[in-house]
Amino acid sequence: xxxxxxxxxxxxxxxxxxxxxxxxxxxxxxxxxxxxxxxxxxxxxxxxxxxxxxxxxxxxxxxxxxxxxxxxxx
Amino acid sequence: xxxxxxxxxxxxxxxxxxxxxxxxxxxxxxxxxxxxxxxxxxxxxxxxxxxxxxxxxxxxxxxxxxxxxxxxxxxxxxxxxxxxxxxxxxxxxxxxxxxxxxxxxxxxxxxxxxxxxxxxxxxxxxxxxxxxxxxxxxxxxxxxxxxxxxxxxxxxxxxxxxxxxxxxxxxxxxxxxxxxxxxxxxxxxxxxxxxxxxxxxxxxxxxxxxxxxxxxxxxxxxxxxxxxxxxx
Numbered sequence: 001x002x003x004x005x006x007x008x009x010x011x012x013x014x015x016x017x018x019x020x021x022x023x024x025x026x027x028x029x030x031x032x033x034x035x036x037x038x039x040x041x042x043x044x045x046x047x048x049x050x051x052x053x054x055x056x057x058x059x060x061x062x063x064x065x066x067x068x069x070x071x072x073x074x
Numbered sequence: 075x076x077x078x079x080x081x082x083x084x085x086x087x088x089x090x091x092x093x094x095x096x097x098x099x100x101x102x103x104x105x106x107x108x109x110x111x112x113x114x115x116x117x118x119x120x121x122x123x124x125x126x127x128x129x130x131x132x133x134x135x136x137x138x139x140x141x142x143x144x145x146x147x148x149x150x151x152x153x154x155x156x157x158x159x160x161x162x163x164x165x166x167x168x169x170x171x172x173x174x175x176x177x178x179x180x181x182x183x184x185x186x187x188x189x190x191x192x193x194x195x196x197x198x199x200x201x202x203x204x205x206x207x208x209x210x211x212x213x214x215x216x217x218x219x220x221x222x223x224x225x226x227x228x229x230x231x232x233x234x235x236x237x238x239x240x241x242x243x244x245x246x247x248x249x250x251x252x253x254x255x256x257x258x259x260x261x262x263x264x265x266x267x268x269x270x271x272x273x274x275x276x277x278x279x280x281x282x283x284x285x286x287x288x289x290x291x292x293x294x295x296x297x298x299x300x301x302x303x304x305x306x
Contacts, residue, residue: 008283008292010222045239052238052299068294069224069283070239072217073105073194073249 001025001061005036009069014038023059030055032065043070077162078118089272090118096271099123099182101174101202102192103154105137105251106216109260110190110267112140114165115158117268121166122158123186126150127173137253174198179205188270190263191215191236195247203228203236207304212270216263219248221287223259226280226296227266233280234296235304255286 006018014037023035029046046053047066059065075082075090082090098119100111103126114122128150130141145153151169158167172178179201183189189211191202206213210230217224228235269275279293298305
């Protein structure tokens with residue numbers, strides 16, 4: 001199945017532009033992050049179809065997924 | 075009012091009065107807190123509370139522009155108070171030299187119109203998120219890592235709170251930071267606060283991500299998570 005992925009801030013280093021990728025059914029957001037090559041030490045948030053989602057959400061065909069930066073220094 | 079002439083031309087007299095009648099609480103007087111507090115003080119916010127338990131150290135001075143070499147070893151709230159008071163004597167500055175806990179947040183938050191979170195750790199962000207959600211107080215959240223930063227406008231019941239983002243308290247805080255970077259993100263937290271208080275925030279976004287190396291800016295409107303305690 002196919003999902004669209006994009007990223008904000010520092011995660012654009014891994015996904016510079018939005019793109020569609022093919023993944024297996026039952027893929028979680030946490031696994032999708034790894035598939036996209038995102039390695040991060042700091043915080044990451046997941047947005048699916050415009051709403052916040054948790055790392056264990058299983059993506060569905062046609063989902064629009066965004067990886068966003070959270071937390072950081074002050 | 076002469077000192078605000080240029081911004082009254084932009085915002086209008088009624089909105090300048092709104093700023094004068096506003097009370098803002100800023101948590102943290104460091105890299106983000108310094109530019110935020112300076113911008114809000116010179117803009118004519120009526121009353122500003124600042125919370126910081128820390129003392130000024132030499133390694134703070136590459137970015138924490140409220141403090142200087144004369145205050146090393148002194149409470150940050152002291153140097154912040156002196157600097158801000160010298161910038162605008164008409165703004166009332168109240169200081170709280172202690173770590174923000176649930177108890178202190180419950181005591182302070184009801185008095186203020188809006189909270190600005192400029193801290194550098196998960197624990198305090200979690201306190202701000204929990205108590206502001208309980209009390210339905212708006213928050214301007216911010217963070218920076220290297221050349222990347224973000225701002226989140228938390229409007230109770232309307233936009234995602236910090237907890238909605240599903241933060242992982244085990245994640246590492248990356249502390250690489252430049253004063254020029256915190257200056258931008260902190261100033262924009264102050265700008266979003268002023269926009270919120272004066273009605274200039276058009277609600278088309280509630281999250282802004284900045285890549286300051288490549289000048290990429292992304293905005294999103296994030297709704298509250300149905301699973302988060304802030305929506306219950």
